[in-house]
Amino acid sequence: MGGIFGFVCREPRDLSTVNVGLSRLIYRGYDGAGMTWLNDSLEVTKALGDVSKTPLKVNGKSKVALGHTRYASRGWPTLENTHPLLDCNKKIAVVMDGIIDDYEEIRERLVKQGHKFTSTTDAEVIPHLLEGSRDYLKSAIDIISRVRGIYSFAFIVEGMDKAFVASAGQPIMIGLGDCKYISSDLPSLTGFAENAVILPENSVAEVTPEGVKVYDININVLSPQIKRVKYKEEIVDKGGFPHYMLKEVYDIPSCLVNSYTSLMEKYLSLAAMIVYGAKNIYVIGNGTSLHAGLISYYYFSEVGINANVVSAAEFPYYALQNISTGSVIIAISQSGETSDVIRSIKMAKQRGAVIVGVTNSVGSRLALESNIYLPITAGPELAVPATKTFTSTLVVLRTLSLYTGLNSGKKDRKDLEAFEKDLEELSKQIYTSLPQIEKQAEDAISKVEKDSLYITSSGINFPVALEGALKFKEAALAHAEGIQLGELLHGPIALTNKGYPIIIIKPSEEQAFDLYNKVVKSLSDRGSPIISVSPEGSVKSVETSRDLSPIANVVPLQLMAYKLGVKRGLPIDTPQGLVKAVVS
Numbered sequence: 001m002g003g004i005f006g007f008v009c010r011e012p013r014d015l016s017t018v019n020v021g022l023s024r025l026i027y028r029g030y031d032g033a034g035m036t037w038l039n040d041s042l043e044v045t046k047a048l049g050d051v052s053k054t055p056l057k058v059n060g061k062s063k064v065a066l067g068h069t070r071y072a073s074r075g076w077p078t079l080e081n082t083h084p085l086l087d088c089n090k091k092i093a094v095v096m097d098g099i100i101d102d103y104e105e106i107r108e109r110l111v112k113q114g115h116k117f118t119s120t121t122d123a124e125v126i127p128h129l130l131e132g133s134r135d136y137l138k139s140a141i142d143i144i145s146r147v148r149g150i151y152s153f154a155f156i157v158e159g160m161d162k163a164f165v166a167s168a169g170q171p172i173m174i175g176l177g178d179c180k181y182i183s184s185d186l187p188s189l190t191g192f193a194e195n196a197v198i199l200p201e202n203s204v205a206e207v208t209p210e211g212v213k214v215y216d217i218n219i220n221v222l223s224p225q226i227k228r229v230k231y232k233e234e235i236v237d238k239g240g241f242p243h244y245m246l247k248e249v250y251d252i253p254s255c256l257v258n259s260y261t262s263l264m265e266k267y268l269s270l271a272a273m274i275v276y277g278a279k280n281i282y283v284i285g286n287g288t289s290l291h292a293g294l295i296s297y298y299y300f301s302e303v304g305i306n307a308n309v310v311s312a313a314e315f316p317y318y319a320l321q322n323i324s325t326g327s328v329i330i331a332i333s334q335s336g337e338t339s340d341v342i343r344s345i346k347m348a349k350q351r352g353a354v355i356v357g358v359t360n361s362v363g364s365r366l367a368l369e370s371n372i373y374l375p376i377t378a379g380p381e382l383a384v385p386a387t388k389t390f391t392s393t394l395v396v397l398r399t400l401s402l403y404t405g406l407n408s409g410k411k412d413r414k415d416l417e418a419f420e421k422d423l424e425e426l427s428k429q430i431y432t433s434l435p436q437i438e439k440q441a442e443d444a445i446s447k448v449e450k451d452s453l454y455i456t457s458s459g460i461n462f463p464v465a466l467e468g469a470l471k472f473k474e475a476a477l478a479h480a481e482g483i484q485l486g487e488l489l490h491g492p493i494a495l496t497n498k499g500y501p502i503i504i505i506k507p508s509e510e511q512a513f514d515l516y517n518k519v520v521k522s523l524s525d526r527g528s529p530i531i532s533v534s535p536e537g538s539v540k541s542v543e544t545s546r547d548l549s550p551i552a553n554v555v556p557l558q559l560m561a562y563k564l565g566v567k568r569g570l571p572i573d574t575p576q577g578l579v580k581a582v583v584s
Contacts, residue, residue: 007064027380029379031071035068037066038062038063068084074120099151115128152199168201171185198224198226203217249558257424258377263375278327281306281329290309294309298547324353328353332393336364383574385474391551398419430552445564446567448529456483460549465482468480485516497527520532
């Protein structure tokens with residue numbers, strides 16, 4: 001996964017242009033960057049780290065160049081895995097964004113045919129599939145027709161002053177200016193092009209200095225959509241959004257599907273077997289990761305597994321004494337560097353525990369310390385308040401619980417298929433509903449005048465109330481408290497009055513409806529302003545299954561917290577005194 005930026009020009013252009021484009025795409029990946037260009041031969045340079053802070057060292061000009069900034073999802077953050085990736089003869093250079101589902105099968109077949117691989121990332125199958133081609137357009141069409149996944153890619157070939165660009169569901173576009181500019185998003189084209197060709201799904205473009213020709217999988221010429229490139233300079237590095245947090249909420253629909261498709265069956269099956277065979281299980285994390293862990297308790301309970309969910313900060317004080325050979329720790333950390341998590345798993349390993357890591361950072365300490373790890377694959381998250389990593393973590397944990405259920409006999413393959421179908425539908429529904437939810441969130445939060453509020457729910461959505469409260473603290477610097485519906489009646493309701501706002505998430509469990517109605521009536525009688533989150537609420541969430549309802553319900557909370565932060569004029573992406581990963 002990552003961001004693509006490049007150009008095709010009539011006259012040679014300075015290669016530093018690609019660095020500018022890649023720095024605008026840094027939100028798509030900062031594990032490494034690379035560039036390829038044509039002179040007398042195909043040239044390549046790569047470097048690890050954040051290209052926006054340390055640009056690639058390139059001098060000179062070229063008519064054709066492609067660059068990539070990488071987020072490590074398949075393969076560690078190493079130079080070998082950094083794009084561009086080459087064929088055996090080093091005549092074809094490819095950059096890719098997205099996930100290839102069946103790359104292991106393809107790689108195995110190509111290795112048997114004699115191809116030599118130098119990386120462990122899925123994108124490398126593409127240059128080898130192109131190798132030896134006599135018609136690169138047709139070969140690219142064959143790839144998007146046969147290779148499963150959601151991805152886009154671009155490539156150049158030695159001796160050809162053109163580029164080929166393909167989309168198998170992952171966005172990619174070509175800016176129309178003095179040169180033709182290839183990019184993963186529109187805002188990065190600001191200042192380079194006034195209009196851009198949006199490549200349709202399952203199509204390939206041939207990009208030359210003279211123009212862009214787009215073809216479908218039957219090699220019919222298409223007339224693709226053209227969009228105006230019109231963004232303020234100060235927001236181009238945030239994908240056209242005023243804050244990273246808002247952009248990352250809008251990333252959630254695509255991340256849900258990416259997180260599911262990037263999980264590899266062999267590792268899921270192994271992790272599930274480990275969990276099923278455990279003597280005892282502890283799920284640990286901090287902050288947002290802990291709240292995801294609390295939801296996983298409901299997931300694992302459904303398949304007959306008792307998982308103890310503990311704050312990683314508290315784990316050494318009482319849970320550690322129960323750890324021995326046969327214990328399993330499911331450790332969650334989006335950064336993979338959280339000190340409390342790393343400390344706890346090291347102590348647990350010394351006592352014989354097996355570590356199953358769940359992290360958004362493949363090259364992190366958590367990934368290194370884990371016996372097996374499952375990638376969250378939400379892409380880089382640059383805002384301190386976590387949004388898309390929370391929802392993607394839930395996808396990973398639910399998938400792991402379903403695979404564990406295959407071992408316990410509580411689930412079968414039909415349940416996996418149903419989950420995948422529900423997840424795809426939820427992704428589509430959130431995508432189409434987000435603008436409406438954002439407007440409802442803004443309207444609802446405009447009425448909040450107090451510095452404190454309650455967020456409450458029951459069942460599987462109770463931890464969502466805790467997570468929503470955390471978002472209000474981080475993004476809006478508001479005191480918010482997440483409370484279980486029934487517990488609200490045992491004291492906390494005394495603080496409510498005509499001005500004290502309450503956000504109520506309607507439970508997904510039918511047996512909690514009586515309690516929900518009772519609490520709503522009690523609060524209404526006291527004159528408390530109620531903001532309801534449900535498919536029929538004042539801030540509507542997308543209707544979905546019980547297991548996916550935490551994802552549907554947390555999105556309105558994230559947006560309300562964001563809108564309150566905007567209303568207060570706060571530095572939402574970088575709240576004072578907070579960092580992305582607590583490492584000390």
